[in-house]
Amino acid sequence: MIQYLSIALMLVGIYGLLSQRNMIKLIVSLNIFEIGLNIFIVSIGFVKDGLAPILTSNHNSSALLYVDPLPQAMVLTAIVIGVGITALALALARKLYKTHGTYELDEMEGE
Amino acid sequence: MKQVVSILLVLAVGFFIFSALYFPNQGDSAFDSYGEVDLDERVSSSFIDKNVTGENDEVVFGESANLEDGSANYVTSVIVNYRSFDTLGEVTVLFISAFGVGLLLSGRRKKQAFAHQPNFILKYGARLVFGIMVIFGVYMFSHGHLAPGGGFPGGAIIAAALLLLYLADNDFRAKMKAFKVTEGIAGSIYVILGLLAIVIGGYFLMNFLPTGIVGTIFSAGLIPIIYVLIGLKVGSEIAGIVDSFLTVEVEK
Numbered sequence: 216m217i218q219y220l221s222i223a224l225m226l227v228g229i230y231g232l233l234s235q236r237n238m239i240k241l242i243v244s245l246n247i248f249e250i251g252l253n254i255f256i257v258s259i260g261f262v263k264d265g266l267a268p269i270l271t272s273n274h275n276s277s278a279l280l281y282v283d284p285l286p287q288a289m290v291l292t293a294i295v296i297g298v299g300i301t302a303l304a305l306a307l308a309r310k311l312y313k314t315h316g317t318y319e320l321d322e323m324e325g326e
Numbered sequence: 327m328k329q330v331v332s333i334l335l336v337l338a339v340g341f342f343i344f345s346a347l348y349f350p351n352q353g354d355s356a357f358d359s360y361g362e363v364d365l366d367e368r369v370s371s372s373f374i375d376k377n378v379t380g381e382n383d384e385v386v387f388g389e390s391a392n393l394e395d396g397s398a399n400y401v402t403s404v405i406v407n408y409r410s411f412d413t414l415g416e417v418t419v420l421f422i423s424a425f426g427v428g429l430l431l432s433g434r435r436k437k438q439a440f441a442h443q444p445n446f447i448l449k450y451g452a453r454l455v456f457g458i459m460v461i462f463g464v465y466m467f468s469h470g471h472l473a474p475g476g477g478f479p480g481g482a483i484i485a486a487a488l489l490l491l492y493l494a495d496n497d498f499r500a501k502m503k504a505f506k507v508t509e510g511i512a513g514s515i516y517v518i519l520g521l522l523a524i525v526i527g528g529y530f531l532m533n534f535l536p537t538g539i540v541g542t543i544f545s546a547g548l549i550p551i552i553y554v555l556i557g558l559k560v561g562s563e564i565a566g567i568v569d570s571f572l573t574v575e576v577e578k
Contacts, residue, residue, distance in 0.1 A: 226336050261363065262361065268399070269398060269473070275388065277374050281400065283370045291478060296420070307430060309430075
């Protein structure tokens with residue numbers, strides 16, 4: 216079920232990227248797309264009745280059933296890179312707002 | 327009109343994703359069904375048993391010693407040990423984006439004034455919470471090999487503490503030069519550790535220190551050292567981004 220929901224979230228993000236012309240809305244769409252993708256990747260590694268992949272004094276053996284740690288590590292990488300992309304995109308948007316006075320891509324004029 | 331075309335395109339993309347994932351041709355499915363994963367068929371089973379480079383059957387918390395990687399947190403062991411080169415690239419991407427933000431919003435800068443003067447409770451409450459947040463951030467990246475968390479969330483918490491000070495005081499301005507020096511030194515030590523591993527062990531970023539007993543604070547060899555470096559680096563980078571966004575250019 217959560218896999219269908221994450222794909223639906225991805226599609227919402229793609230729809231926003233295709234239909235919006237406001238820079239801030241485009242960046243928000245990009246983030247929604249990314250969150251849907253991240254949830255999907257984490258869901259690939261889910262094992263039924265699996266434990267969180269950390270050894271503790273309660274779950275102290277690697278012979279127990281754990282969920283797959285590799286997709287979680289990949290998603291941690293993806294989240295950090297998403298933060299970088301969002302920061303760079305917002306900085307670009309702010310620079311463009313300063314020169315053009317608007318966030319709408321349609322209203323910008325060449326100089 | 328634009329909306330209709332977008333909806334049609336999105337439905338087409340959605341149809342292709344669903345058909346590729348859930349209606350596979352004759353049995354060779356791209357993914358296992360949700361929750362019905364057999365870890366023994368995946369590469370992750372050797373991450374969990376810690377037998378990627380050698381023979382090892384079972385890892386027991388607090389007993390197993392001198393494994394190839396002594397981290398109790400498997401996600402940390404994948405990020406900072408088995409795929410450490412990947413993480414070096416990731417930190418580089420974050421550095422480049424912080425560099426780009428600084429380049430785009432450059433110039434002589436001063437703190438942006440907010441419309442409302444912060445009141446007494448915000449001003450002094452933020453100073454009180456700042457210390458607790460920094461301590462929690464340091465705890466998080468120094469215990470990355472034992473507990474959930476690690477360098478990236480720990481660094482983000484430290485940067486959030488700085489953001490709080492910016493919001494609470496109109497005259498506050500962090501000394502960005504110190505953050506830039508921290509970031510550069512942390513990144514350089516990460517690369518130097520990797521090169522040192524080539525000399526000692528033969529592979530880039532190999533875990534060449536003794537790994538100790540699983541579950542103790544001084545264990546896992548290079549992992550806590552690298553995670554502290556990543557925490558400092560990420561914290562100072564995000565603090566730099568926050569500073570760039572919360573300041574405005576001064577007209578000369």
